[in-house]
Amino acid sequence: MTTGQVGAVRRRAGQDPKTWSRRFVANNGPLMGLVVLCVILEFASHHVFLTAGNLSNVLVQASTIAVLAFGQTFVIVAAGIDLSVGSAAGLTAMVSAWMFTSAQFPAGIALAAGLACGVVVGAVNGLAVAWGKLPSFIATLAMLSIARGLTFVISGGKPIPTPSSVSFFGSMIGPIPVPIIVLAVMGIACAVVLNLTVIGRSMYAVGGNIEAARLAGLPVKRILVTVFALSGLFAAVAGMVIAGRLQSAQPGAATGYELNSIAAVVIGGASLAGGVGRASGTLVGALILTVINNGLNLLNVSAFWQQVVMGVVIALAVFIDVIRHKGLSH
Amino acid sequence: MATWAGREDPSAPTELLRLTGVSKSFGPVSVLRGIDLTVHRGEVMVLLGENGAGKSTLIKLIAGIHRLDSGSIQFDGVPVQFHSVAQGEAAGIATIHQELNNVPQLSVAENILLGRLPSRAGFVTPGAIRRRARQALARVGLSDLDVDQPVGRLGVAHQQLIEIAHALDVEAKLLILDEPTAALTAEEISALFAIMVDLRSRGVGMIFISHHLDEVARVGDRVAVLRDGDLIDVVPADTDQARLVRMMVGRDIADQYPRHRQTDGESEVLLDVEHLCQGKRLLDICLRARAGEVVGLAGLVGAGRTELLRAIFGADHYDTGVVQVCGRRLASGRLRQGIREGLGLVPEDRKSQGLVAQASVRENIGYATLASTAHAGFVDRAGQAGRAEAVARRLRVRMRDVDQPVADLSGGNQQKVVFARWALAGSQVLLLDEPTRGVDVGARVEIYEFINDITAAGATVVMASSDLPEVLGMSDRIVVMNSGRIVGEIPADQATSDQVMALAVRDVESPEASGGANPPEVSGETDRAQAPNHGDPIKDGGNR
Numbered sequence: 001m002t003t004g005q006v007g008a009v010r011r012r013a014g015q016d017p018k019t020w021s022r023r024f025v026a027n028n029g030p031l032m033g034l035v036v037l038c039v040i041l042e043f044a045s046h047h048v049f050l051t052a053g054n055l056s057n058v059l060v061q062a063s064t065i066a067v068l069a070f071g072q073t074f075v076i077v078a079a080g081i082d083l084s085v086g087s088a089a090g091l092t093a094m095v096s097a098w099m100f101t102s103a104q105f106p107a108g109i110a111l112a113a114g115l116a117c118g119v120v121v122g123a124v125n126g127l128a129v130a131w132g133k134l135p136s137f138i139a140t141l142a143m144l145s146i147a148r149g150l151t152f153v154i155s156g157g158k159p160i161p162t163p164s165s166v167s168f169f170g171s172m173i174g175p176i177p178v179p180i181i182v183l184a185v186m187g188i189a190c191a192v193v194l195n196l197t198v199i200g201r202s203m204y205a206v207g208g209n210i211e212a213a214r215l216a217g218l219p220v221k222r223i224l225v226t227v228f229a230l231s232g233l234f235a236a237v238a239g240m241v242i243a244g245r246l247q248s249a250q251p252g253a254a255t256g257y258e259l260n261s262i263a264a265v266v267i268g269g270a271s272l273a274g275g276v277g278r279a280s281g282t283l284v285g286a287l288i289l290t291v292i293n294n295g296l297n298l299l300n301v302s303a304f305w306q307q308v309v310m311g312v313v314i315a316l317a318v319f320i321d322v323i324r325h326k327g328l329s330h
Numbered sequence: 331m332a333t334w335a336g337r338e339d340p341s342a343p344t345e346l347l348r349l350t351g352v353s354k355s356f357g358p359v360s361v362l363r364g365i366d367l368t369v370h371r372g373e374v375m376v377l378l379g380e381n382g383a384g385k386s387t388l389i390k391l392i393a394g395i396h397r398l399d400s401g402s403i404q405f406d407g408v409p410v411q412f413h414s415v416a417q418g419e420a421a422g423i424a425t426i427h428q429e430l431n432n433v434p435q436l437s438v439a440e441n442i443l444l445g446r447l448p449s450r451a452g453f454v455t456p457g458a459i460r461r462r463a464r465q466a467l468a469r470v471g472l473s474d475l476d477v478d479q480p481v482g483r484l485g486v487a488h489q490q491l492i493e494i495a496h497a498l499d500v501e502a503k504l505l506i507l508d509e510p511t512a513a514l515t516a517e518e519i520s521a522l523f524a525i526m527v528d529l530r531s532r533g534v535g536m537i538f539i540s541h542h543l544d545e546v547a548r549v550g551d552r553v554a555v556l557r558d559g560d561l562i563d564v565v566p567a568d569t570d571q572a573r574l575v576r577m578m579v580g581r582d583i584a585d586q587y588p589r590h591r592q593t594d595g596e597s598e599v600l601l602d603v604e605h606l607c608q609g610k611r612l613l614d615i616c617l618r619a620r621a622g623e624v625v626g627l628a629g630l631v632g633a634g635r636t637e638l639l640r641a642i643f644g645a646d647h648y649d650t651g652v653v654q655v656c657g658r659r660l661a662s663g664r665l666r667q668g669i670r671e672g673l674g675l676v677p678e679d680r681k682s683q684g685l686v687a688q689a690s691v692r693e694n695i696g697y698a699t700l701a702s703t704a705h706a707g708f709v710d711r712a713g714q715a716g717r718a719e720a721v722a723r724r725l726r727v728r729m730r731d732v733d734q735p736v737a738d739l740s741g742g743n744q745q746k747v748v749f750a751r752w753a754l755a756g757s758q759v760l761l762l763d764e765p766t767r768g769v770d771v772g773a774r775v776e777i778y779e780f781i782n783d784i785t786a787a788g789a790t791v792v793m794a795s796s797d798l799p800e801v802l803g804m805s806d807r808i809v810v811m812n813s814g815r816i817v818g819e820i821p822a823d824q825a826t827s828d829q830v831m832a833l834a835v836r837d838v839e840s841p842e843a844s845g846g847a848n849p850p851e852v853s854g855e856t857d858r859a860q861a862p863n864h865g866d867p868i869k870d871g872g873n874r
């Protein structure tokens with residue numbers, strides 16, 4: 001092979017702006033979907049949708065689901081699934097509230113304990129998957145039940161008021177609601193971990209081909225434990241936002257949110273087969289879910305129908321994505 | 331060996347497949363340009379070309395896996411454009427693909443009949459499945475294989491034979507074989523060729539892809555040479571090899587096995603394996619490799635070469651014995667410790683064990699050095715990209731750029747990516763399992779030159795290969811394995827293929843026949859254990 005041939009293979013599609021913009025649209029289908037959705041809602045709602053107040057509202061609503069989904073992204077990239085994030089969110093907030101009220105720890109320590117609890121819950125999932133060789137679906141399904149059960153045990157089934165450290169997550173800094181800040185911080189953290197760190201790049205390898213990753217010398221088991229621990233930590237942060245906004249930890253908080261978080265990740269372009277997924281995609285996925293919810297509220301659609309619409313949208317979004325990828329590669 | 335004379339009925343219309351002006355691009359990259367090719371009934375058309383020349387793409391167009399951009403395909407007298415593999419099969423085209431394409435969890439029988447399981451009223455009929463699977467297996471010489479075991483448990487060669495059986499189960503008019511011999515040993519290849527001769531006499535047309543030039547004249551009638559997406563020429567199969575090489579790569583290759591031997595036998599021992607035992611698979615293995623040396627591991631399928639390399643590397647546990655690398659003892663199954671001490675493994679199946687397909691070339695090259703080059707947990711992106719680019723260039727990986735997904739590279743270039751990983755890690759003891767499987771002549775020489783480079787720099791290479799000329803041409807010392815034992819060792823300059831084969835096929839089931847190896851002294855269990863009987867070679871050519 002001569003260098004000339006190498007050069008010949010190297011020729012690329014033109015770098016001119018037209019192809020660039022077309023490629024941007026092709027690579028960011030979910031984002032385009034979100035934009036279209038916003039435009040439609042803006043007109044359908046008679047210009048109520050695109051007001052600062054409503055947009056701030058949408059972002060606050062999106063924050064919990066997005067933070068859960070950021071954590072879920074790690075797991076799905078590593079070819080797993082985490083069904084326990086909703087329960088973990090509920091448990092961790094409850095632990096913080098209980099530490100403060102019943103065990104009388106300072107507010108800061110109570111918060112730290114709640115976050116640590118999230119890490120522990122996730123790490124246990126990870127240990128069960130990596131060393132116990134349980135499929136992640138089963139391990140986290142068990143944890144879903146265990147964590148929710150513990151939440152009810154600790155609280156005795158009643159809400160507990162949150163300490164100031166947790167309530168902060170539902171407050172405002174100047175004009176900006178803290179949940180929006182949390183959303184931004186956790187999103188950036190997720191993107192940084194996935195793109196720039198050893199552990200992040202290893203997740204793609206483990207999710208893409210676990211045997212090849214092992215034979216290349218990546219510490220596969222340690223990576224899996226870290227992946228689930230991160231998911232647990234993100235779930236804990238989401239739990240704090242939920243409890244903070246209500247000023248109390250509810251035993252039933254975030255029930256069923258695991259499914260929304262998975263939907264957000266998949267709408268965002270990740271593959272449940274592993275090895276593929278981006279933080280930005282997950283953010284868009286979470287926003288699409290929230291915007292539809294918000295839009296249907298603005299349009300006074302009944303809650304019952306909202307569920308139907310939601311299901312159709314999830315199926316449609318993933319379907320369009322599948323078609324789009326097929327169309328590109330053949 | 332002579333080519334095969336005469337076809338059955340010269341008066342019958344013989345044209346089976348005609349490609350006219352076939353072109354294909356993937357995105358901006360044009361892979362095939364204006365290919366015109368005809369294949370007749372009862373003809374074996376060999377497709378030759380470098381890695382990435384477009385051979386697999388061409389047959390995928392014929393089989394209905396990819397769509398044509400332009401041009402047309404005529405099959406059996408009618409214009410066709412298949413939209414799925416099933417349509418192609420229904421029309422009479424069976425394909426054996428380059429990379430293994432099975433479902434590891436399904437049984438051997440189910441894999442053979444995949445996509446056409448016999449059923450009655452929607453229910454599968456297990457009896458019929460087993461019967462048909464056994465028939466198909468008998469044709470490839472595997473009549474003893476348990477058809478109920480999952481395919482994933484078998485070695486690559488057996489899996490390849492099962493893929494062949496899968497294709498033979500179709501009553502095909504056109505059989506396409508994309509590098510079927512890459513994973514097979516000499517005897518299985520002979521058996522496959524016997525099957526092909528039989529099919530040819532019955533008027534089946536075949537397209538056969540291989541990187542082994544000696545196979546061209548053995549089974550081929552005509553040779554089509556592709557270079558960089560263009561059809562260079564179609565010539566008779568008895569065309570002289572040097573000319574074929576020139577057509578393929580556009581230049582002469584003087585020496586196909588350019589080994590520079592360092593004859594000094596006293597250099598430092600880098601790899602020292604003593605009395606390694608693993609169940610019934612490895613029996614009291616003792617092996618040393620010195621700096622600057624290439625040790626060839628020869629043997630039949632099932633002789634334990636892969637198991638030995640994996641055990642040394644730490645990919646699998648062993649029961650007893652000692653492995654030392656550069657003077658340091660490694661614990662059993664501690665792969666990452668081995669890598670730190672300088673081990674590297676190029677596994678036998680790059681798709682399932684070597685590469686993360688969706689990840690980029692850069693990432694795949696960098697996995698073994700990801701953590702050691704990082705700063706506080708952050709990947710050294712620029713540094714890794716630069717270094718990956720440099721090794722990729724050194725090994726002449728043909729790609730658009732290092733950010734291309736490795737799945738888009740041709741087979742031989744994917745193999746070089748696995749090599750590049752260990753080159754970047756600076757491995758001192760490189761374990762190679764079928765290192766040039768599916769690699770073209772030119773690229774193979776480049777890999778050999780790389781082996782020369784690293785051994786000249788003081789590394790050692792242990793190379794298991796079923797390609798006997800490669801073992802003879804590239805090793806300094808040949809170690810022959812047979813039924814989990816080492817049965818002999820021959821300096822390469824004196825070795826002949828007959829000598830190696832004689833050791834490889836010798837019956838070592840009787841206790842005193844363990845040849846050069848010492849009797850086991852450690853384990854009470856393993857020395858009584860007999861080598862398993864599953865790996866026996868094919869006895870006759872599978873003719874029927």
Ligand SMILES: Nc1ncnc2c1ncn2[C@@H]1O[C@H](COP(=O)(O)OP(=O)(O)OP(=O)(O)O)[C@@H](O)[C@H]1O
Binds near residue numbers: 380386738
């Ligand atoms: N799905 C794909 N997307 C993009 N490029 C592809 C795809 N498949 C193949 N290519 C490119 O097309 C070219 C031809 O590949 P192909 O697999 O046909 O080569 P080949 O002749 O079979 O090589 P080998 O001997 O290594 O098997 C290569 O440059 C490869 O990178």
Ligand SMILES: [Mg+2]
Binds near residue numbers: 385387508741
């Ligand atoms: Mg190919």
